[in-house]
Amino acid sequence: MIICMLTWEFPPRIVGGIARHCLGLAKALVRENSEVHVVTLDFPEAPLYEDVEGVKVHRTKVELGHPSFTTWAFLFNHFMEKKVAVLSQDVDFDIIHIHDWLTAPAGIASKHYLNKPLILTVHSMEIGRAQGLHSPDSYLIDGMEWWMIYEAKKVIVVSDSMRWELQNHFHVPQEKIAVIPNAVDVTKYQREIDRESVRRRYGVESHEKLVLFIGRLVPQKGVEYLIWAVPNIVQHSPEAKFVISGDGWSRNYLESLAVSTRHRDKIRFEGFIPDSDLAELTMSADVLVVPSVYEPFGIVALEGMAAGVPIVAGNVGGLAEIVEHDRTGVLVYSRNPESIAWGVNRVLSDPGYSRWLTQNAKKKIKENYSWETVAKRTSQVYEEACRR
């Protein structure tokens, strides 16, 4: 099967989980003998065309812009659509596959002029990301999401929680939706590292405990509740140090919140960390906290489990499906600093329990969250879409 995959983010252009998802899925589909063309946006020093383990990556230059984000998004869709049109002169695509609303206009247009089925993966929805619809842009994006779901032959979602959201908000028929979880590339965690040296790089000495957060610094990730939990955690584990990896528009607020805990010296905001360093940092942590208040899947939790780090996660959305409480991780109440502190203290105070959690978690990852499984199930969706 020949697939045209449209995504606004693809490594090295990484925003959140979509880039990692598209990379993992595309490589696995190639291993399944599909031909995969990823059409994405350009990025400094990344070639306009490259072959990444068999995945043909076409990066699009956007020749016209606008200060407004949504206008810019529609403009880059035009250039991506043009790229697909040029490619289709030499490549007879079987499927157009888009990820979230950001490439919907290009995908929908390509579907119609190429007369090929459109497959959509919904990673999250505006109503969840923005915790409601509060601005004209939010209403526009919500409308785009409805439109792309309507135009798609089949909609893939990454969790049962996301399926419920789609059915509840947009009344999408059950038979149109396929639930295919995300996966994780475990090989990047199967190497020897100098744990102490990695920890020292982030200001954590060997006798201290590294409490790690990885993710965008936006309200849906719940970082403020972790920060509010810091005094409680430090009271029980005075050797705890907090590393916050990631960036986002809430950063300034979170840094001032950190000051108000009176433990600012124990909290490091690292900003963006490249993937290779992030894998090492994850493997060196004593606990990975995922305090999301809205989380359609939670690929970070999977990565922590693959890295052999105990997970403390908010009992929301996809996280509640990935993490089995008291078996593969610890689930805590979201928006609840006391509960988060309880979970972190539970893990930090009992190394034997932590080891048991991580052993169970690694086994679960191996059995359920491989890219091979995801690619097989996605291929089945493609075949069904081509048949009907």
Next chain:
Amino acid sequence: MPDEIYFLCMLHNIGATSPDKSLTLEEITRWTAMEHEKARSNIQKLIETNYVQVNSSRGVERYHVTADGIRKVLSMYS
């Protein structure tokens, strides 16, 4: 969101993301409808944080968003 980061997002969205697409201050103020001095002040802050790079050619300064700046912008969009 700090003023200069909002300004960075606009710079990114209007396409000033590589040396060959860099813009003069005047072009930037036209695109963003921002006052000259405010734009200059924002650009200076962004240069100091390595989110914007300045190129000089024939006495004319042009500005574009760096790779770090692009990552910062992308992190603003949830």
